Amino acid sequence: MNLISIAVLLPLAGFLLSSLFSLTKFIGHHESGKEKLVGFLSTLMIAIPFGLFATLLVSFNGEVQTATLYEWFSAGALSITVSYQLDSLSLLMAMIVTGVGSLIHLYSIGYMHGDEGFARFFAYLNLFIFAMLNLILADNMVLMFLGWEGVGLCSYLLIGFWHDRKFEGVGIQTTTDAANKAFIMNRIGDCAMLAAMFLIFQKISALDYHTILSQKEAFDSTHAFWIAVLIFIGCTGKSAQIPLYTWLPDAMAGPTPVSALIHAATMVTSGIYLIARLSPLFVMSPDAMHFIAIVGTATAFVAATIALAQNDIKKVLAYSTVSQLGYMFLALGVGAFSSAMFHVTTHAFFKACLFLGSGSVIHALHEEQDIRRMGGLAKVLPHTNLTFLLASLALAGCPLTAGFFSKDDILAKTFESGNYGLWGLGLATAFLTAFYTMRLYTLTFLGEARYEPNQRPHESPALMTVPMWILAALSLFGGALGLPAVIQKANWIQAFLSTSLASLPANHLEHTTEWTLLAVSSLVAILGLAVSFSIYSKAKVPGEPEGIWTVLYRKYYLDELYDALVAKPFQAISARLLTPIDHRVLDGLINGIGSSILGLGGALKHWQTGVAQNYALVITIGLILLVGYIVLA
Amino acid sequence: MHVELNHYLWLSAFMFTAGVIGVLVRRNAIVIFMCIELMLNAVNLSLVAFSHFLADIQGQMMVFFVMTVAAAEAAVGLAIVISLFRNRQTVNIDEINLLKG
Numbered sequence: 001m002n003l004i005s006i007a008v009l010l011p012l013a014g015f016l017l018s019s020l021f022s023l024t025k026f027i028g029h030h031e032s033g034k035e036k037l038v039g040f041l042s043t044l045m046i047a048i049p050f051g052l053f054a055t056l057l058v059s060f061n062g063e064v065q066t067a068t069l070y071e072w073f074s075a076g077a078l079s080i081t082v083s084y085q086l087d088s089l090s091l092l093m094a095m096i097v098t099g100v101g102s103l104i105h106l107y108s109i110g111y112m113h114g115d116e117g118f119a120r121f122f123a124y125l126n127l128f129i130f131a132m133l134n135l136i137l138a139d140n141m142v143l144m145f146l147g148w149e150g151v152g153l154c155s156y157l158l159i160g161f162w163h164d165r166k167f168e169g170v171g172i173q174t175t176t177d178a179a180n181k182a183f184i185m186n187r188i189g190d191c192a193m194l195a196a197m198f199l200i201f202q203k204i205s206a207l208d209y210h211t212i213l214s215q216k217e218a219f220d221s222t223h224a225f226w227i228a229v230l231i232f233i234g235c236t237g238k239s240a241q242i243p244l245y246t247w248l249p250d251a252m253a254g255p256t257p258v259s260a261l262i263h264a265a266t267m268v269t270s271g272i273y274l275i276a277r278l279s280p281l282f283v284m285s286p287d288a289m290h291f292i293a294i295v296g297t298a299t300a301f302v303a304a305t306i307a308l309a310q311n312d313i314k315k316v317l318a319y320s321t322v323s324q325l326g327y328m329f330l331a332l333g334v335g336a337f338s339s340a341m342f343h344v345t346t347h348a349f350f351k352a353c354l355f356l357g358s359g360s361v362i363h364a365l366h367e368e369q370d371i372r373r374m375g376g377l378a379k380v381l382p383h384t385n386l387t388f389l390l391a392s393l394a395l396a397g398c399p400l401t402a403g404f405f406s407k408d409d410i411l412a413k414t415f416e417s418g419n420y421g422l423w424g425l426g427l428a429t430a431f432l433t434a435f436y437t438m439r440l441y442t443l444t445f446l447g448e449a450r451y452e453p454n455q456r457p458h459e460s461p462a463l464m465t466v467p468m469w470i471l472a473a474l475s476l477f478g479g480a481l482g483l484p485a486v487i488q489k490a491n492w493i494q495a496f497l498s499t500s501l502a503s504l505p506a507n508h509l510e511h512t513t514e515w516t517l518l519a520v521s522s523l524v525a526i527l528g529l530a531v532s533f534s535i536y537s538k539a540k541v542p543g544e545p546e547g548i549w550t551v552l553y554r555k556y557y558l559d560e561l562y563d564a565l566v567a568k569p570f571q572a573i574s575a576r577l578l579t580p581i582d583h584r585v586l587d588g589l590i591n592g593i594g595s596s597i598l599g600l601g602g603a604l605k606h607w608q609t610g611v612a613q614n615y616a617l618v619i620t621i622g623l624i625l626l627v628g629y630i631v632l633a
Numbered sequence: 634m635h636v637e638l639n640h641y642l643w644l645s646a647f648m649f650t651a652g653v654i655g656v657l658v659r660r661n662a663i664v665i666f667m668c669i670e671l672m673l674n675a676v677n678l679s680l681v682a683f684s685h686f687l688a689d690i691q692g693q694m695m696v697f698f699v700m701t702v703a704a705a706e707a708a709v710g711l712a713i714v715i716s717l718f719r720n721r722q723t724v725n726i727d728e729i730n731l732l733k734g
Contacts, residue, residue, distance in 0.1 A: 610733030612726060613665075617657050 003056060004067040004084045007049035007094070008137060011130040014045025018123035027118050035118050039109035042122035046105055046129050050098035057091060062499045066139060077205050085139035085209070089500035092341060092493075093136045093273050096348045100265045101129050103467035107356050108257040110463035111363060121161060121255065128154035128262060135270055140208035141197050144274070148238065149190070151267045156183040158262060159254040167253040170559035171567055178253035185247040189237020196230035199223060213280050224281060228288035231278065232295075235271025240322045241329060242299045246559055248322055252314040256359030259314060264321050264355050265348040272328045272344055276337045279502035283335060293333025293414075297422045297429075300326025302556070304432035308439070309545055309552035312369050313358045316440045320395060321351060323429060327410050330426060335504040336413035338494045342482040343410055345493070346402035350394035350475035356468045357388035361444060363464075364457035371440065376449035380457045383465040385445050387472035392441045394475035396434035397525040402478035408521045409482060415517060416509050427524055434528025442536040486514045641682035648675035662714050662724040666707075673703050 018038060021027065027034045056065075068083035086094075105125060112121050131150025138144040160179030167175045201207055203223060204215045219227065235241065240248035251263045262268075275282060275292070282289060300323045307319035324347050331340035362369055364381055378385040394403035407430060414423045451457070459465070482493040485508070509517075545553040554560070648671055655668030677696045684692025718724055 608733055610730030612729075613657060620653060620657065 002065075002067050003052045004065065004086050004137065005069055007052040007098075008084060008130065008133045010045045010049050011126045011133065014042050014126035015123050015130060017045075018042050018119050018126055022117070022119035022123055030114065032113065035113060036109060038119050038122055039105070039112075042126050043102055043105040043109070045126055046098055047102040049129075049133070050095070050102050053091060053094050053098060056086060057095065060088070060091060062088065072143070078201070078207070080140060080142045080207070082143060083139050084137035086137065087500045088496050088498075089273070089276060089341070090136050092345065092497065093269075094133060096345055097129065097132050097136065097266045100348050100352050100471070101125075101132075101261060103470055104257050104261045104265075104352065104356070107260075107359070107464050107467040108255075110461045111257055111359055112255065117161065121158075124154055124157050124161070125258075125261070128158070128267070132266055132270070136273065139210065141200070141212075142207055145193065145197070148193070148270065151262070151270065152183065152186045152190075152238070155186075155251065155262050155267060156180075158258040159251050161254055161258070165253070167250075169250050171563045172250060175253035178250040182247040182251050185244050186237045189234045189244055192230045192237075193234030196227050196234065199227050199230065209277065212278070216281050216284060219281070219284065221285060224284040225288050228282050228285045229291060231274065232288065232292050235274060235329075236295070239268050239271030239325050239329070240299075241271075241326065242295055242302065245299060245303065245322050246555075246562060249315050249318040249555075252312075252318050256314065256355055256362060259318070260352045260355030260359070263318065264351040268321065268325060269328070269344045269348070272325070272332060272340050275329075275332050276341055276501055279332075279337045282332070283502045283504060289333050289335065291333070293330050293419065293422055296326045296329025296331075296333055297425050298326070299323070300330065300429045301425050301432075304429045304436065305552055306555050307436045308432060309549050311372055311553075313361065313371050313374070313440065313444060314355070314369055316371075316436060317351070317354055317358060320433065320436065321347075323433065324351070324395075327407060327426065327429070330414060330422060331410040334414050334417040334419060334422070335502075336410060336417075337501040338482075338497045339406070339409040339413050341497055341501075342493045343406040345481065346394065346406040346475065346478045349471050349478050350391040350401075350403055353387055353391035353468055353471035353475055354395065356464070356471065357384050357391065360384040360460040360464055360468065361388075361457075363460055365451055365455055368451060368455075371443040373450050373452075374444045375447045375451070376445070377457060378445040381445075381459050383459055383468065387465070387468040388445065389441060390472040391475045392437045393529075396437040396529055397430055397521060398434075398529065399522040399525065400479070402475050402481075404521070404525065405479035405482055405484065408484065408518055411521060412484065412509065412514060412517050415513075427520070430521060431524045431528040434525045435532040438529045438532035439536050442533060446537055484514065484518060485509075486511055486518070638682055638686045642679055645675045645679040645682070648672075648678065660725050660727055662717070662726050665726065666710050666714065669710075670703060670707070673699060 018041075021038050027038060065086040066083055067086075068081050070082055072080045072082050074080065105122070108121065108125065112118050115121065128151060131147045131154055133147070135144055135147030135151060138147060156179045159182055160176045163174070163176045163179075165175045166173065167178050169178060169181075172178050172181060197207060200212060203218050204211060206212065206215075216224075237244045248263060248268065252259050254263070282292075303319045303322035303326060307316050307323065310316045310319060324343070328340045328343050328347075331337070331343060360381065361374065361377060361384060364377070364384075365374065368374070390401075394401040397404045397407045411423060411426050411430070414426055480492075482491040485491070551557070652668045652670075652672035652675060655671065656665050659665050659668065677699055680692040680696050680699075684690065684696075714724060717729065721728070723729075
């Protein structure tokens with residue numbers, strides 16, 4: 001039992017403990033003392049692993065450390081073990097997950113105060129961290145897939161956490177429908193993921209990363225292409241890329257800390273992690289890489305345009321998450337794996353901070369999420385205002401913030417790889433990002449108050465503002481992890497990750513080119529912020545969307561299209577074809593067995609007359625037959 | 634005429650068959666009871682006959698056991714018949730069919 005196993009198993013222990021509290025209804029009505037006990041205990045179960053990973057980081061020397069718990073199952077040549085490996089990539093991800101995770105646990109103690117399902121919420125959160133650590137630290141694809149499905153399950157449970165609440169959407173009435181949508185969309189991607197695993201197994205009869213990467217020559221180019229593409233399709237589900245991204249905005253039906261932790265900072269980045277993990281395999285197929293880059297850029301651009309027209313504070317952030325994930329896939333596609341992981345890191349900081357800030361706003365305004373009924377909150381929510389502003393600047397890519405360095409890194413690497421079209425689209429997306437971020441901030445915090453005066457918004461307790469301040473500080477200074485090459489020759493994150501990732505021969509940019517790119521990115525971000533500020537600081541109330549804005553507001557009608565093309569026909573087939581089969585054939589079979597046994601009993605019961613002589617007669621006849629048989633035969 | 638084993642066995646078989654038929658066809662519980670006794674004694678007869686002709690004392694031992702059990706059975710059986718009559722004023726077993734399905 002070494003540190004890695006303990007770090008993985010502690011959240012599981014926390015899950016079991018919180019479940020026990022939940023099942024025994026430990027927390028009564030308005031018992032905030034017991035609430036704090038359960039909350040801090042669960043937070044500790046994540047904070048301790050964070051501490052363990054931090055000590056592992058301090059003593060980390062680039063060597064891969066493994067911990068095998070036991071053999072899960074074996075069949076023929078295949079043997080799957082529950083074993084974890086810690087290299088620089090998984091260490092970085094584990095630090096993000098447990099670090100941001102414990103901050104969000106802390107925040108949730110304040111946010112979920114007074115909720116009936118307090119202990120259940122923390123049980124799900126701990127289970128999520130356990131599954132996520134399995135996904136990250138697994139040394140084979142099967143255990144990774146267990147974690148992959150585990151985080152999907154927790155996502156489902158937490159989206160539908162308030163299962164009886166109304167939630168508006170295309171074909172969606174309640175939060176449970178939104179949870180179903182997320183779950184089913186993810187299953188589509190998972191089919192492709194499984195197919196990729198089968199293809200790998202077919203060639204090399206093993207599924208652990210070490211064997212896959214050391215025997216990657218066994219894959220010919222067709223094989224490598226299909227494996228890469230199928231894994232990527234799996235990632236489009238989990239990491240919300242075209243065409244499977246529509247579940248993520250509806251996943252906002254869950255409590256806001258969940259949106260921060262699962263649907264912004266950690267789970268949705270697992271697709272990027274997986275491709276980075278298998279990067280030596282992906283670089284074998286330039287076509288697949290190009291495909292990933294194109295899909296990523298398209299998603300980044302499309303989601304950014306949709307975010308321009310949304311009026312729900314969490315929807316804007318959700319589409320910005322989809323858009324930022326698109327950037328990360330662009331980075332993966334052009335071979336800049338460490339840039340993608342850098343953006344994963346900074347994005348976890350500023351997007352978690354933004355979601356926690358939006359949670360604080362929603363909390364203050366008693367579940368109001370529409371930015372048209374906000375405004376002027378800067379004075380009443382000073383901490384939320386300032387942290388939200390800092391994180392917004394990071395998201396917008398304002399110079400010197402963390403988001404600026406990571407986004408510029410991706411754009412520079414794209415330029416370096418010679419994909420000027422993708423670079424241009426990425427730059428346009430950066431402008432849109434700055435624009436909608438400033439729109440969101442201005443409409444929420446500046447201008448006149450548009451909420452009901454009797455709502456009396458109040459600042460959240462310190463339990464909630466402290467995590468927000470920590471995350472805001474990280475979104476401001478996190479860029480120091482990966483400064484551009486003109487400032488620092490080999491930045492920390494690139495050097496740290498170099499042992500785990502594939503490296504492509506890079507044609508380094510001239511210093512002047514790189515300075516120019518930095519200047520262009522800065523200019524674009526500042527321009528976007530300025531234009532947006534000048535428009536929305538004057539607008540009193542955003543009007544009803546019209547013209548092209550309606551198309552953006554309705555998200556290009558993609559949800560309606562999916563509903564009409566897939567969901568409705570499927571439901572119709574179910575109702576017309578499958579329901580009769582269900583009712584007549586299946587139910588008929590089960591009921592038939594029951595009623596035939598009843599009928600048999602009804603027929604045979606007449607033999608039991610109750611008259612002893614009849615029984616005696618039967619016994620005698622039987623005896624005669626038996627004796628006759630023995631004597632004659 | 635010399636009496637042989639066969640004669641005893643024929644007599645025993647005749648008595649046993651009469652008993653079985655009596656149990657099956659008669660309706661009066663007392664008569665059925667007597668027929669059961671007849672069957673037991675038919676078996677006793679054959680046991681004694683075998684014991685004599687095979688010069689084996691075990692058959693006669695068995696007869697004593699059967700007679701003891703038959704005496705106990707007669708006591709219990711008659712008690713049942715009496716309490717049955719007290720309750721239902723009949724010993725006709727066609728009318729005693731409470732345990733039907």
